[in-house]
Amino acid sequence: MRWRTRARAIALTTALGTAALVGSTGTASADVGAEYWKEYCDYGRACIYHTSSQVWNLPQCGTNPVNDYFYYAKAHGNAFRVYYQGERWDYVAPNSERPINADNLLATRVEVYC
Structure with a gap:
C-alpha cells in the first residue's frame, strides 16, 4: 500500500514539474521579438x-x-x-x-x- 502512495506522489510531482517547464518555455518564446x-x-x-x-x-x-x-x-x-x-x-x-x-x-x- 505504501509503495502505491509513493508512486502516485512521484508521478504527480513529475507531471507538475513537466507542466511548469513546458508552460514557462512557451511563454518565454512567445515574448521574444513580439510587438x-x-x-x-x-x-x-x-x-x-x-x-x-x-x-x-x-x-x-x-x-x-x-x-x-x-x-x-x-x-x-x-x-x-x-x-x-x-x-x-x-x-x-x-x-x-x-x-x-x-x-x-x-x-x-x-x-x-x-
Missing part, C-alpha cells in the same frame, strides 16, 4: 505611448508599422523616428524621452535605427 502593449516601456525597447498606461513596445530595428495616435516616446537605447500621414515625423534621440505628435496626426510607422 506588444504594456503599461510601461520595457528596458531596451523603443516605445510610443498611446495613453499613460498603454505603451506600444517596438521589437526590432528597421520599419515597424503602426496605425494610431501617440503623444509620447521613449528610447531605451537606439534612436527612432515616428512617421505620420503626410510624411511628417518626430525624432527621438538614443536614451531619451519626449513628447511627440504636437499636431495630433495619425502615426503610420516607426523606424528604429540600430
Whole structure:
C-alpha cells in the first residue's frame, strides 16, 4: 500500500514539474521579438505611448508599422523616428524621452535605427 502512495506522489510531482517547464518555455518564446502593449516601456525597447498606461513596445530595428495616435516616446537605447500621414515625423534621440505628435496626426510607422 505504501509503495502505491509513493508512486502516485512521484508521478504527480513529475507531471507538475513537466507542466511548469513546458508552460514557462512557451511563454518565454512567445515574448521574444513580439510587438506588444504594456503599461510601461520595457528596458531596451523603443516605445510610443498611446495613453499613460498603454505603451506600444517596438521589437526590432528597421520599419515597424503602426496605425494610431501617440503623444509620447521613449528610447531605451537606439534612436527612432515616428512617421505620420503626410510624411511628417518626430525624432527621438538614443536614451531619451519626449513628447511627440504636437499636431495630433495619425502615426503610420516607426523606424528604429540600430
